[in-house]
Amino acid sequence: MIPPVISKVFSCYLALLYLNCLTDLRFYLNKTSYLCPQFSGGKLFHIGRLSTVDLEEEIDEEESVVSRPKEIPHNEKLLSLKYESLDYDNSENQLFLEEERRMSQMGFKCLEMSRWLVCALIGILTGLIACFIDIVVENLAGLKYQVIQQNIERFTETGGLSISLILWVLLNSAFVMVGSVIVAFFEPIAAGSGIPQIKCYLNGVKIPRVVRLKTLVVKVCGVICSVVGGLAVGKEGPMIHSGAVVAAGISQGRSTSLKRDFKIFEYFRRDTEKRDFVSAGAAAGVSAAFGAPVGGVLFSLEEGASFWNQMLTWRIFFASMISTFTLNFFMSIYHNKPGDFSNPGLINFGRFDSDSTEYYLYEIPLFIIMGAFGGLLGALFNVLNYWLTILRIRYIHRPCLQVMEAVLVAAVTATVSFTMIYFSDDCQPLGEDQLEEYPLQLFCADGEYNSMATAVFNTPERSVRSLFHSPAGSYNPVTLGIFTITYFFLACWTYGLTVSAGVFIPSLLIGAAWGRLFGILLASFTPHNSIQTLADPGKYALIGAAAQLGGIVRMTLSLTVIMVEATGNVTYGLPIMLVLMTAKIVGDYFVEGLYDIHIKLQSVPFLHWDAPATSHSLTAREVMSSPVTCFNLVEKVGTIVDVLSNTSTNHNGFPVVSRLSDGCEPGKICGLILRSQLIVLLKHKVFVERARSRLNQRKLQLKDFRDAYPRFPPIQSIHVSQDERECMMDLTEFMNPTPYTVTQETSLPRVFKLFRALGLRHLIVVDSDNQVVGLVTRKDLARYHLGKHGLEELQLAQT
Amino acid sequence: MIPPVISKVFSCYLALLYLNCLTDLRFYLNKTSYLCPQFSGGKLFHIGRLSTVDLEEEIDEEESVVSRPKEIPHNEKLLSLKYESLDYDNSENQLFLEEERRMSQMGFKCLEMSRWLVCALIGILTGLIACFIDIVVENLAGLKYQVIQQNIERFTETGGLSISLILWVLLNSAFVMVGSVIVAFFEPIAAGSGIPQIKCYLNGVKIPRVVRLKTLVVKVCGVICSVVGGLAVGKEGPMIHSGAVVAAGISQGRSTSLKRDFKIFEYFRRDTEKRDFVSAGAAAGVSAAFGAPVGGVLFSLEEGASFWNQMLTWRIFFASMISTFTLNFFMSIYHNKPGDFSNPGLINFGRFDSDSTEYYLYEIPLFIIMGAFGGLLGALFNVLNYWLTILRIRYIHRPCLQVMEAVLVAAVTATVSFTMIYFSDDCQPLGEDQLEEYPLQLFCADGEYNSMATAVFNTPERSVRSLFHSPAGSYNPVTLGIFTITYFFLACWTYGLTVSAGVFIPSLLIGAAWGRLFGILLASFTPHNSIQTLADPGKYALIGAAAQLGGIVRMTLSLTVIMVEATGNVTYGLPIMLVLMTAKIVGDYFVEGLYDIHIKLQSVPFLHWDAPATSHSLTAREVMSSPVTCFNLVEKVGTIVDVLSNTSTNHNGFPVVSRLSDGCEPGKICGLILRSQLIVLLKHKVFVERARSRLNQRKLQLKDFRDAYPRFPPIQSIHVSQDERECMMDLTEFMNPTPYTVTQETSLPRVFKLFRALGLRHLIVVDSDNQVVGLVTRKDLARYHLGKHGLEELQLAQT
Numbered sequence A, B: 001m002i003p004p005v006i007s008k009v010f011s012c013y014l015a016l017l018y019l020n021c022l023t024d025l026r027f028y029l030n031k032t033s034y035l036c037p038q039f040s041g042g043k044l045f046h047i048g049r050l051s052t053v054d055l056e057e058e059i060d061e062e063e064s065v066v067s068r069p070k071e072i073p074h075n076e077k078l079l080s081l082k083y084e085s086l087d088y089d090n091s092e093n094q095l096f097l098e099e100e101r102r103m104s105q106m107g108f109k110c111l112e113m114s115r116w117l118v119c120a121l122i123g124i125l126t127g128l129i130a131c132f133i134d135i136v137v138e139n140l141a142g143l144k145y146q147v148i149q150q151n152i153e154r155f156t157e158t159g160g161l162s163i164s165l166i167l168w169v170l171l172n173s174a175f176v177m178v179g180s181v182i183v184a185f186f187e188p189i190a191a192g193s194g195i196p197q198i199k200c201y202l203n204g205v206k207i208p209r210v211v212r213l214k215t216l217v218v219k220v221c222g223v224i225c226s227v228v229g230g231l232a233v234g235k236e237g238p239m240i241h242s243g244a245v246v247a248a249g250i251s252q253g254r255s256t257s258l259k260r261d262f263k264i265f266e267y268f269r270r271d272t273e274k275r276d277f278v279s280a281g282a283a284a285g286v287s288a289a290f291g292a293p294v295g296g297v298l299f300s301l302e303e304g305a306s307f308w309n310q311m312l313t314w315r316i317f318f319a320s321m322i323s324t325f326t327l328n329f330f331m332s333i334y335h336n337k338p339g340d341f342s343n344p345g346l347i348n349f350g351r352f353d354s355d356s357t358e359y360y361l362y363e364i365p366l367f368i369i370m371g372a373f374g375g376l377l378g379a380l381f382n383v384l385n386y387w388l389t390i391l392r393i394r395y396i397h398r399p400c401l402q403v404m405e406a407v408l409v410a411a412v413t414a415t416v417s418f419t420m421i422y423f424s425d426d427c428q429p430l431g432e433d434q435l436e437e438y439p440l441q442l443f444c445a446d447g448e449y450n451s452m453a454t455a456v457f458n459t460p461e462r463s464v465r466s467l468f469h470s471p472a473g474s475y476n477p478v479t480l481g482i483f484t485i486t487y488f489f490l491a492c493w494t495y496g497l498t499v500s501a502g503v504f505i506p507s508l509l510i511g512a513a514w515g516r517l518f519g520i521l522l523a524s525f526t527p528h529n530s531i532q533t534l535a536d537p538g539k540y541a542l543i544g545a546a547a548q549l550g551g552i553v554r555m556t557l558s559l560t561v562i563m564v565e566a567t568g569n570v571t572y573g574l575p576i577m578l579v580l581m582t583a584k585i586v587g588d589y590f591v592e593g594l595y596d597i598h599i600k601l602q603s604v605p606f607l608h609w610d611a612p613a614t615s616h617s618l619t620a621r622e623v624m625s626s627p628v629t630c631f632n633l634v635e636k637v638g639t640i641v642d643v644l645s646n647t648s649t650n651h652n653g654f655p656v657v658s659r660l661s662d663g664c665e666p667g668k669i670c671g672l673i674l675r676s677q678l679i680v681l682l683k684h685k686v687f688v689e690r691a692r693s694r695l696n697q698r699k700l701q702l703k704d705f706r707d708a709y710p711r712f713p714p715i716q717s718i719h720v721s722q723d724e725r726e727c728m729m730d731l732t733e734f735m736n737p738t739p740y741t742v743t744q745e746t747s748l749p750r751v752f753k754l755f756r757a758l759g760l761r762h763l764i765v766v767d768s769d770n771q772v773v774g775l776v777t778r779k780d781l782a783r784y785h786l787g788k789h790g791l792e793e794l795q796l797a798q799t
Helices: A004-022 A061-066 A094-102 A105-158 A161-186 A195-203 A213-228 A237-252 A271-290 A293-304 A310-334 A363-395 A399-423 A451-456 A460-469 A477-494 A504-525 A528-534 A537-553 A557-567 A570-590 A594-601 A637-645 A675-683 A688-694 A702-708 A748-758 A778-782 B004-022 B061-066 B094-102 B105-158 B161-186 B195-203 B213-228 B237-252 B271-290 B293-304 B310-334 B363-395 B399-423 B451-456 B460-469 B477-494 B504-525 B528-534 B537-553 B557-567 B570-590 B594-601 B637-645 B675-683 B688-694 B702-708 B748-758 B778-782
Strands: A078-080 A427-429 A448-450 A634-636 A653-658 A668-674 A728-730 A741-743 A762-766 A772-777 A784-787 A790-793 A795-797 B078-080 B427-429 B448-450 B634-636 B653-658 B668-674 B728-730 B741-743 B762-766 B772-777 B784-787 B790-793 B795-797
Touching: A094 A702, A105 A161, A105 A213, A105 A237, A105 A271, A105 A310, A161 A213, A161 A399, A195 A237, A195 A271, A195 A293, A195 A594, A213 A237, A237 A271, A271 A293, A271 A310, A271 A557, A293 A310, A293 A557, A293 B293, A293 B310, A293 B557, A310 B293, A310 B557, A310 B570, A363 A477, A363 A504, A363 A537, A363 A570, A363 A594, A399 A451, A399 A477, A448 A451, A451 A460, A451 A477, A460 A504, A460 A537, A477 A504, A504 A537, A537 A557, A537 A570, A537 A594, A557 A570, A557 B293, A557 B310, A570 B310, A634 A637, A637 A675, A637 A728, A653 A675, A653 A772, A668 A675, A668 A762, A675 A702, A688 A728, A741 A748, A748 A762, A748 A778, A748 B748, A772 A778, A778 A784, B094 B702, B105 B161, B105 B213, B105 B237, B105 B271, B105 B310, B161 B213, B161 B399, B195 B237, B195 B271, B195 B293, B195 B594, B213 B237, B237 B271, B271 B293, B271 B310, B271 B557, B293 B310, B293 B557, B363 B477, B363 B504, B363 B537, B363 B570, B363 B594, B399 B451, B399 B477, B448 B451, B451 B460, B451 B477, B460 B504, B460 B537, B477 B504, B504 B537, B537 B557, B537 B570, B537 B594, B557 B570, B634 B637, B637 B675, B637 B728, B653 B675, B653 B772, B668 B675, B668 B762, B675 B702, B688 B728, B741 B748, B748 B762, B748 B778, B772 B778, B778 B784
Parallel strands: A078 A795, A741 A762, B078 B795, B741 B762
Antiparallel strands: A427 A448, A634 A728, A653 A668, A762 A772, A784 A790, B427 B448, B634 B728, B653 B668, B762 B772, B784 B790
16 A cells, blocks of 8 residues: 555654654653753744853844854753843833923824724734735645545546555645745744744743744745645644734834834834734734634733733734734635625634534533543643653754654655545545535545545644534544544644644644544433434534643633634633633643743743742842842943943843942942943943033934834944043933832742733842842742742753 | 693602702802712712711711711812722731741642632622522513503503503602612612722722622612613613622621621632622623623723733633523523523623624724714713713702602603603514514504514613614614604613613613614615615614713723623624724713713722823822821830821821931831721730730731721720820831832832732832832822823812
């Protein structure tokens, strides 16, 4: 059946790539202290250069891809120091206050209106991107399946089906290779679903290159290739990332990649505004992906919100609505049914009729059991994927190896699918209401089709819908069982490949398959008089899908709403919610959610909602970093340059103090100044000695800071002569004069809450005389977490 | 037709109650400085006693109803000093830290589980209450309408219809009188929908008596009476209040009214936890009222959230889900269709089929025009109701007058309805699918019914559904026009009566009527070939309903989701959203939302989301109250008692400072102690001099503070002997040692954000030496608002 030459090639691949990896299993065992010898610069998140000076977004990108760090921690007991926080807190210096004072009430209204305009644009563009992806995927995948179908039909009779298999494998591999090459060689951060990265960004962590135009282009092309290439992936997750990039791009009114500045929306060029818009973009992405505008808003809030703001939420909702509407509108035109707004998202679960939406109280325990099963299976998925990811970090770090692995997975997927179809004897009669787009007859009788082919010879979205809505009896239990097991391992292997792809749809598909199986088995075990109510396996497929997805990603509120909106039926709200809760509780007992695992593997200083419950005994004194590098109100330029150039500290915020010239004791706090501000000041040579000559020049304005945002030049690129080093800089006008401060006795939960609620980057700790004694940053807080044995502390790693 | 005797009685009522009011219109004109000579103690919110000492929730309730304040401001240029804030910020004193340290990780898990349990109980009980209200209203109203229908049918032939009118008037008046009497005489705070009060509570303002058991009982009985009494009211608004009361009651594990303490959930006896549970209760109420669990969560967040917390939101959602499920479950049993979960809320808009959910792009401008019209009409409604409310505050302040007015409105409503039916000649054939519960034939031909009667001879919920779903042609434009106008004024007159009732349903009904009218007119003005798409006036009824409701209450996000969930169709999301936005923008141009008007009329210090846009030039120095009453770390009991007894200041939070014994200069900040804490300390006589003897007694624990919560005794009730006055009290252990502080230069928006995000009650302002120079409270921030001419400042009134 399968020609021996192909199987030989596969075994070679396998031997080459995996065998040597698997021999080295010892590092799981002592993984707490193990550091990988090598690491791919851009496997999950792009890792910047080793030099810690320019860990701000780099100017020269290409170079950074080439130079790779040698020692990268890859385990969750470490916390990387290389990720910086976003400055969500506004620096209210004198320049800012002057600008605000100059603005009239009308000015604020215009600003508000332009925020709405930006959100509308975000929604429209995100919807259009979703539309583009959908149409291209539909056409390319349709073409591919038609070609293969014809080929299979031709060779079923004559008996050369191995040629069909080769055709299928080649087609899939070709698409996946293209998708993988662009990701691996051009923009490694575009790999995966992008949801972990967006979670981090919304949490307030600056992930380099994550919201760039290039990332978007690669992401969109990559996802098309991987879906058309028949991988066990979905196109929904990447939409969230795409929406976020769109938002970051539009709101800044310029593109640094294209070197175009449209001179609009200049006011929004700061972290606070940008992060708000990125929330809207992520919501618009969810909305377009699942047709779930409310779910999108809740996703953004769940991942990003610190301080809930009504107007902001309302704008986010607006962007979401516009996004799903745009998608719907253009899809209705594309399908030649203008006005038919029944395609609100990339995936539609189809309409669950009100007849079949009944469920009984006694079914709820059944649903909960399914939730627990989903949690178990999800935990298994996550553990397997965790091991696989560590293997990948360790061995498959060169782009060419990554591409090879992706192609291998594509080939294996096609082969396995073909084999399953080939050996399946589940023939079903072709119905009137043909849900199957590409029915394969194969060895079935005339007027029948191969049921396994509906599940695997199809885009995953269609397979999900078919499992939800095909009438009872469309699938035979054996088919479903084999499909579940195969697809589970395929999906697990696929997530983390160097391709752009999401895990939502594969999870749903696995869950729908075993859920439907569960429903069929249940019906066969119950007496005949109650079969009426249990006759609908589609209901169990839905619950199973929710359970599996919940068990893998462990989202709660937003996922419930997304599922409810995607089914278009609020009746299932409670069951879905209970199932997701159960899956989360059971799954969390074993291992974290998939996204959290990947975030932890990158040692990102991610702040959760609350400080660990038992951390009240810790105070700011124990948490803070000390001593702190401070500047005087009027500071020597040389000192500033030296401090900024010190690669061993690489601080980003400096308390400004007033102290006596002897400087023996710490000074009283006067304000806080950021590295980025100092760099702009140095660049414009705002020195006291030049004040007189500056009178002729224009005064430094906020605009100068905004123009430099977000890629502030590194300190090395600024030339300061020996004469200038002796000059003085007056920071009074530029520092934030009223930073938030706490005393040393403040408990960790209190510090945490202040930090989280206000989106801070630096929190100054003072003593009773208002003298600076320490500084709390994101890493100081993220260090503490609740482990199995109470409060644990992560190590900080300078990488 | 109408017997002269009845009309005479009416004109007497009118003359008595209104004519003298209307002659005195001048006070609108100079309302900025006008103070009402008299004011009803419990018209909108219950006003406590005049003495400012015990403005905390009173112990002796009955007395407070009797003694009424003489001078109450009733206009929006004042800010009352009598409302206190909730202490959302946790006082992390040594007792608290010790308790936390003693708790194991398991202890925290148990606590978390009991939070979930409480939320489940809240959901179940709220659902049951909704169920009870629904069933009782359905049966009583059904009985009433049947009796009247039979009577009308009997007298249509014989010609004594005035007797039917009298019967109708008497029945309505009787019900309304009962409902009004219990509200006016027993619990005035139960009047109205309760939404403004819950908004205030969630915002952090302590409204006395608003979450008591008695309030709940009166509210539930009151709303049944007013709906059965045929007033233009809905039973949905009060559900939100009911849910909140349920939550406050269950979470405390005791009822002070019933004098029962179940000794459970003692940990939750503090403002922070209670407010969180009340959020869940309000959400459960919305969920039960509209079958909108997500809308409920968003309502709570929109009104209450400061700091978004994922677990809290998830619990709120859980309560909402349980609530709608409980209602649905018991209603399905009641309707003998177990398992049919199609009654998720008290009001169901019915299922909008997917055939009729189409709309075209060119319809969107039409929807926006409707939104603008709804905004205009809503503004008119609000202005009229504003005037009426001022009239009521001024003239109708005695409970008996309030009852009389309510009965009058009931009588007028019945009369007007009867008149409209009587003079209507809109006869429609009785269809197969009979949406009309009580079809009145009257003078129509056999097999026909009076179409006006469907609109007014019915509970408002059914009328709304009929307007949404009756086939095209069921209503004649004239009927709809007359109905809109009449019902508009009736509803406007009704809102603010001393009955428990909501404004949601009347608003929807008005909007549905003119929306349907709009749809009919549109269809008649458009050429025939496009009539197909416009043939469904139900669609326009829905949009009109949204526009009218949005124009009156001006909610945005949560209302959109509530409407979408109630229609069960996500397709209308965008139109509803656009309509609500337009209605809000247009309406806000003229006047605020109805709830906000009523909140302002009570001079509640309500904090909005952000500080006014142009307030960056204000700093804490200008905003704060100064000088501040401080205590020393070890303070003389006499001083404390004197300060607490000082009725002219009535402070609730006192900074604790360490200062030299001469006390010349302000001391350094050491902590913050609350009035309630001091009172407990005084009650337990925790004096330094007794420390030795106290060694034998048990140490004061957090439990003692919790037991006293929330009705801390007034200072007068605590006897302190002259000897004891000389003792000293050590506050170190009990004060919050790490209160949040800001410097004097901090801008108002920054102070505001800190205050709002953390739910503070007191924020201490310090100078550069950490010496206390001022204190910012809720009132200091609420004082500033953006008026027509820029930043305006409200006066503070000691009432």
